[in-house]
Amino acid sequence: MTIAPDGNTAYVTNSGSGSVSIIDLASNTETGRVKDYTGVEPWNLTFSPSGTVAYVTNIASNSISVINVATHTQIATVTDYLGVAPSGVAFSPTENIAYVTNSGNGTISIIDTVGHKQIGSVANYTYEAPRNVAFSPDGTIAYVVSIGSNAVSVIDVASGTRTEDIVGYTGTGPWDVKFSPSGQVAYVTNSGNSSVSIINVATGTESGRVIGYAELTPWAVAFSTDGTTAYITNDNSASVSIVEVSSNTQIGLVTNYNQLGPVGIAINPQRSTAYVANFESNSIAVLSLPTAPTLNPTQPTSGTVGAAYSGFTFTTTGFPTAAIGFSLGTNTVATVPGNASVPGGLTLDTNGFLTGTILNAVQPGTYTFTVIAANGVEPNAAREYSLTVLAAPPSPANPTQKSQPPATGMPGVLANSGGENNMTGYLAAILITLGATALLKRIRSVR
Numbered sequence: 001m002t003i004a005p006d007g008n009t010a011y012v013t014n015s016g017s018g019s020v021s022i023i024d025l026a027s028n029t030e031t032g033r034v035k036d037y038t039g040v041e042p043w044n045l046t047f048s049p050s051g052t053v054a055y056v057t058n059i060a061s062n063s064i065s066v067i068n069v070a071t072h073t074q075i076a077t078v079t080d081y082l083g084v085a086p087s088g089v090a091f092s093p094t095e096n097i098a099y100v101t102n103s104g105n106g107t108i109s110i111i112d113t114v115g116h117k118q119i120g121s122v123a124n125y126t127y128e129a130p131r132n133v134a135f136s137p138d139g140t141i142a143y144v145v146s147i148g149s150n151a152v153s154v155i156d157v158a159s160g161t162r163t164e165d166i167v168g169y170t171g172t173g174p175w176d177v178k179f180s181p182s183g184q185v186a187y188v189t190n191s192g193n194s195s196v197s198i199i200n201v202a203t204g205t206e207s208g209r210v211i212g213y214a215e216l217t218p219w220a221v222a223f224s225t226d227g228t229t230a231y232i233t234n235d236n237s238a239s240v241s242i243v244e245v246s247s248n249t250q251i252g253l254v255t256n257y258n259q260l261g262p263v264g265i266a267i268n269p270q271r272s273t274a275y276v277a278n279f280e281s282n283s284i285a286v287l288s289l290p291t292a293p294t295l296n297p298t299q300p301t302s303g304t305v306g307a308a309y310s311g312f313t314f315t316t317t318g319f320p321t322a323a324i325g326f327s328l329g330t331n332t333v334a335t336v337p338g339n340a341s342v343p344g345g346l347t348l349d350t351n352g353f354l355t356g357t358i359l360n361a362v363q364p365g366t367y368t369f370t371v372i373a374a375n376g377v378e379p380n381a382a383r384e385y386s387l388t389v390l391a392a393p394p395s396p397a398n399p400t401q402k403s404q405p406p407a408t409g410m411p412g413v414l415a416n417s418g419g420e421n422n423m424t425g426y427l428a429a430i431l432i433t434l435g436a437t438a439l440l441k442r443i444r445s446v447r
Contacts, residue, residue: 001277001284004069005051007270011067012277012284013042013056020045020056020065022072023275025268028286035073039065044132046098048091048113055098055111057086064089064100066116080118083109088132092157094139099155101130101144108133108144110160123161127151132176136201137183143199145174145188152177152188152197154204167205171197176220180245181227187243189218189232196221196232198248210243212250219262224289225269231287233262233276240265240276240287259285272319293318293373295383302388303343306360314352314371316381322373324352327382337365343389364391 003010003025010023011034020034020042039058047054047069054067055078064078064086084104091098091113099122100109108122108130128148135142135157142155143166152166152174173192179201180186186199187210196210196218215234223230223245230243231254240254240262261280267289268275274287293316300312316322326348334341342348344359348371366388373381 001264001266001275002045002047002054003266003268003275004047004054005049007268009069010266010268010275011045011047011054011056012264013045015041015043015059018042020067023284025271025273032072034067035071037065037074038077039063039074043086044088046089046091049093053113055089055091055100055113057089057100059085059087059103062086062104064111076116078111078116078118081109081111082118082121083107087130088144090133090135090142092135092139093137095157097157099133099135099142099144101133103129103131103148106130106146106148108155120160122155123159125153125155125162127153131174134177134179134186136179137181141201143177143179143186143188145177147173147175147191150174150192152199164204166199167203169197169206170209171195171206175218178221178223178230180223180230181225185245185248187221187223187230187232189221191217191219191235194218196243208248210241210248210250213241213243214250215239215241215253220265222265222267222274224267229290231265231267231274233265235261235263235279238262254287257285259283288319290320290375290377291318292377292379293322293375293381295324295371295373295381297383299385300354300387302390303346303358304390305358305362305364305392307392308357309346309355312354314348314354314373314385316352316373318373318375318377318381320375322375322381323350324348324371324373325350327370327372334367335359335361336363337367337389341367342369343367343387346387358389360392362389364389 001012012021021030022032024031041060043057043059045056056065065074066076068075083102086100087103088101096113098111106128109118110120112119127146130144131147133144144153150172152169153162154164156163171190174188175191176189188197194216198207200207216236219233219235221232232241238260241250242252244251259278259281261278262276263279264277266275272289272291276285296315303309335344343362346356348354368386370384
């Protein structure tokens with residue numbers, strides 16, 4: 001399986017059905033098969049650096065198919081091809097040539113990729129069953145692994161000649177070889193003794209083996225775009241190893257992997273995914289690759305002094321899921337607006353949910369703080385946010401007071417003060433109480 005340079009399409013060789021599947025990587029679905037395909041038992045394939053054509057090796061029909069990627073159609077086969085049982089194929093990153101390893105007759109064909117024609121063979125190559133080939137990133141050398149002779153050979157591209165073999169190579173059954181993006185190291189998978197050799201490119205020597213690797217039958221290897229991680233498919237372990245390149249150490253296995261016979265692997269940097277071809281399961285597994293986190297810039301909603309905060313979630317991208325926290329040192333809460341401060345009473349959990357009740361002591365205003373997200377992939381994400389705290393609403397007004405009881409002890413009579421009429425009414429009340437009706441009449445007549 002190989003991914004086109006634009007990251008939108010992948011091709012998968014189907015040796016059993018003699019076809020090449022077209023995979024749409026946006027939807028991860030097979031959209032069809034390469035048209036007019038004539039190869040028998042297609043084995044390996046690669047895209048040209050421009051992505052306009054692809055070459056497919058057909059191990060049973062001793063041919064190299066040329067695919068027009070725009071139309072997904074076989075347009076030719078490589079002419080003057082002299083190889084037998086072609087296996088691996090790689091385009092030079094700098095020249096209009098490709099190398100094809102021929103496991104049947106132990107040769108390396110040199111292909112003119114403009115005219116799609118074999119123009120020669122690598123000189124001084126004498127090993128049996130060359131399996132795969134890879135060009136260095138600068139295109140000056142190529143490595144070829146020979147499963148029949150247990151050798152890793154160095155090809156000088158300018159002269160088209162094998163110049164040496166990797167010194168101190170200890171693997172058996174070498175199957176795949178890949179250069180890191182920096183070109184400083186290369187990994188060789190050794191299917192015979194289930195190991196992964198580390199090649200120091202500058203010295204042309206094996207510098208060791210991947211530490212902690214304990215899987216069975218390593219098959220294919222792929223480096224992440226930044227060169228920090230390598231992924232290795234393990235056929236008989238039905239697993240995919242994750243290797244930290246800086247320490248050349250296996251740091252784990254892809255979790256929840258349940259497919260059988262993983263053999264091929266390709267990385268799509270545009271979508272931060274990897275694709276694994278599984279021979280026994282007849283499937284393509286899609287893996288999410290670790291990516292550094294980012295934080296959504298949406299600002300949190302406002303809150304109110306003394307009130308429960310409605311809640312806000314800071315969201316992230318990246319894989320695996322990042323843990324989220326404040327970047328405030330010891331100043332995690334505050335009652336006065338300012339930088340590096342969070343309103344007192346609010347807390348943030350590791351899932352990014354901000355909640356709580358804003359303290360009564362918090363002053364209204366804008367509080368600015370920094371949130372960080374970390375998932376083990378550098379760099380961590382950090383973003384500044386602002387939260388506005390509103391003043392508490394005023395308390396509701398007191399209800400109107402009721403009339404007070406009479407100031408005097410006279411039952412049912414309101415006290416009055418000031419003025420002649422009031423005084424007369426007051427006396428009238430007294431006289432009525434005493435039953436002096438006649439005297440009341442007399443007083444009124446005086447008025």
